[in-house]
Amino acid sequence: MTNRGYDVVVDVDAEGDLGHTDLQEDLEFHSSNFEDPQSRNKIPPDTSSNFLNNGSSSRASSSSKAFLWSVQFYAQFFDVDTSEVIRRCTAAIYPRTNFLDVLEGNPDLYGPFWIATTVVMILFLTGTISWKLAHSGQFHYAYDFRLLSGAAGLIYGYTGIVPIGLWGTLKWFGSESANLLECWALYGYANVIWIPVALISWSPISILNYVFVGVGFGISALFLFRNLYPILSATDVRTSKILLIVVLALHAGLAIAIKILFFAHGSPVGDGKAPEGNKPDRLF
Structure with a gap:
């Protein structure tokens, strides 16, 4: 008797006596796949939605374009x-x-x-305190919110634009290790040192402000140098040195701008004149 398409399950009694097996009661027949040996290892296709087409292959092109405008696409950068x-x-x-x-x-x-938002707010507040202390008793002080817009332009501009320029330059020279999000993260977290620096740099003693800003520059520049050097080294030696000098020079420019624009009562660019309309004279 041949059982093509079936496999046999034999129920053995307690005594192990196969001689008295009742085929009607002790045998069960089940569907088998013996005739298709490859089907044993076959994995059913995954019909779940993927990252771009949301489960519909026919709409993959249109879905990938629309996905850039969805909240889910940008949520991964804040995870x-x-x-x-x-x-x-x-x-x-x-x-x-x-x-x-x-x-x-x-x-x-x-x-x-x-971090950038916190630095902007603290620079505005401590820069205001610093200027107020330097001109105490001369006239009635009024807040100048141009200082706030100037802080936002400086910090957001530096943190957002410089990494894009660095990433584009590395791509131009064929670096495969350049990643825009990592460049943004490096520059963004490098700004954290300016929070304590801004909190203590409101002193009317100018030399202390220079020291505090210099320490902030040194720590953040060392952080950028340490983490960008392996990436910049992916280019040739001459290019990597030039890029490293440019990175440090731009960061030094940020530190100088913070000192002059927000703690400028002792700055060489300050004119020392009383502001018109009982308002402080600012560089913004």
Whole structure:
């Protein structure tokens, strides 16, 4: 008797006596796939939605374009919690390892955005306090919100535009290790040192402000140098040196701008004149 298409299950009694097996009661027949041995290892296709086409292959092109305008696309750049942001901020101030290793392949824009926003607000407040102390008793002081817009333009512009320029330059020279999100994260977390610097640089003693800003520049520049050097080294030696000098020069320009524009009562560009209309004379 042949059982093509079936496999036999034999129920053995307690005594192990196969001689008295009742085929009607002890045998069960089940569907078998013996005739199709390849079907044993066949994996059913995954019909779940993928990253771009939302599960519809016929609409892949239109869905990928629309996906750029969806919240889900940008949510992946903010996929961090508070503890992770604090850990990254600590690693930026006290670098014990390469910051790209700290990112663990998940660079975020959440930390850089709020760090830059915090720096802007603190520069506005402490810069206002610094100017007020330098001109105490001369006239009635009125807030100048051009200082706030100037701080936003300086910090957001530097943090947003310089990484794009660096990334584009590295791509131009054929670097495969350049990543725009990682460049944004590096520059964004490098700004965290300016928070304590801005908090203590409102002193009317100009030399102290220069020292505080210089320390902030040194720590943040060392952070950028340490993490960008392996990326810049992917280009030729001459190009990498030029790019490194440009990076440090731009960062030094940021530090000088912070000192002059926000703590400028002792700055060589200050004219020392009383403002018109009982308002402070600002550079913005």
